[in-house]
Amino acid sequence: MEGKFAYVTTLLIIIWIALIYSPNITTEAFLEELVAGVIISIGVAAITSKNFEGLGIKYLHPKRIAYFIAFFFVFLKEMVKANLNMARIVLSPKLPVKPGIVEIETDLKLPSAKLFLGNAITLTPGTMTIDYSNNRAYIHWVYVESTEPKKAGEIIKGKFERLLKEVSS
Amino acid sequence: MNSYFVYLILSIIAASIALGTYRLLKGPTASDRAVALDALTNITTALLVLIAVLSSRFIYLDVALVYAILAFVGVIAIARYLEGGL
Amino acid sequence: MIEQILDYVGMIFVFIGSLFFLFGTIGLVRMPDLYNRMQASTKTTTLGVLSFLFGIGLMQLQWMIKLLVIALFIVLTAPVGASALARASHNAGIKLWEKSVVDKYEERKK
Structure with a gap:
């Protein structure tokens, strides 16, 4: 307290x-x-x-801070990649989109960790968080590659979730 | 800053604002207009910072900051209204 | 000398930022439905503002702290606003594009 x-x-x-x-x-x-x-x-x-x-x-442990900084840099890199990807989609004459809303599961417990995951998903390649209910997230995807929750989750949140788990556990 | 460079930046921003305004006026639903307004807000924040640099007044940055905060509150208010919670 | 170099690097960042504004608003006009438009405009204009403010900060090094505060604020709030707006529009009954492949969120509500 x-x-x-x-x-x-x-x-x-x-x-x-x-x-x-x-x-x-x-x-x-x-x-x-x-x-x-x-x-x-x-x-x-x-x-x-x-x-x-x-x-x-207890959240100021040096290891957690190091993982958070790693998360931040991965996030920046993914964000630049996302934007180049989006620019390519927007400028190509045929508009290659195949949109849909998929469902993924997350193991994160802390609300703030979930918030960071949601924000990171929104700002990275072609995906946008729409809603959370308990440990399920609903993601809008510009180019759906898989509708299976496990596989889609691995593609969408793979790296971020591993780093955030180290920060928040 | 080179003045030709400023003109270049301003013309790119003017083109983006024109495109955003097109969607703001045409957008079939209220949400489309809100999204267009959100994009225009981000552009306006950048423009306010550019004005601060061109007139070299540090205090104008506060205007940009407050504008960004109020825009966020506005978007949340529109979302609450659409969901029927306001 | 160093100031000159920083000035030019800053100009490049500012230019990239304003190009991303242009891409975002082109996406806003071209994309077929609300959710795709939201994706195009939110992502690109957020990175655009980041790049723009960072470039201006390189030109005026003393202003960097305040500009980074503004940039941090925008990065934290833009995705929250977009998510809130997307969820509200979905609950208000705005449909996805007819060529969308799947809508798990609609299935859950039934």
Whole structure:
């Protein structure tokens, strides 16, 4: 409980500093803003921190952070690939699409891990998360390669899920 | 920045906005219009940042940030409305 | 010298970003149904904004932190908004394109 509160407060203060930073701010003004930010962060964290799941000091283990950074880079690479693919589909005269909504299963337990998986699926090649119900996700696919949940899942979420499992387990 | 380069970028963005506006006006359903509006919002955010650079005012970046936040809230509100929860 | 090089690299990123806007809106006009349009526009304009902001940040290095905050915010919210809109439209009864091969979500609702 206490860990969660400290975690949310620190996160809010970091976001606040990123927002108030500007190239030629005076030290005095920066300190004033910082004090206001600390007070507001503590207030907001006191009200909201009990609603968050999957936060806490134990998630700051170096191994988890390393896997999260790996996830981020894989995500960036897949995103660039997705966009080149989409540009190719959009510009080709015959418009090679074969759309459909498929169903896949995921083993991830934490809601925040599921959110990251869903966002990663939406921004990568030809797939878009439409809905979650428990551990099933419904994915819209521009070019359906398989309607079998296992096989489709392997194609769509393969790498991401393995990395996120290391982060969240 | 080279001014020819600025003209090039602005003309590409103008073409994209024209195409997006076509879908916004024609779109058969309300959701099509919402999707077009979402795309136009992203383009407008980039345009606001470009304006900030051209007039070299750091403070204009806050406008872009607030615009992006409000656009997200707007899309969520439209989605809630379509689902009948508003 | 280094500033010049960063300027040119930044210009390349800005150019790529605006090209992706163009591709996204071409997809918006050409794709046959709502869900495909959503895929085309969401993905490409998100990467477009990322690339655009990163390019501007390379030109004005002092602005980089704020630009990265804006970019991070857009990357986190764009897919959430798209998913919410897609689910709402599906529940509101907007059909897939008639040549779609499968719709597991419709089957589940029955």
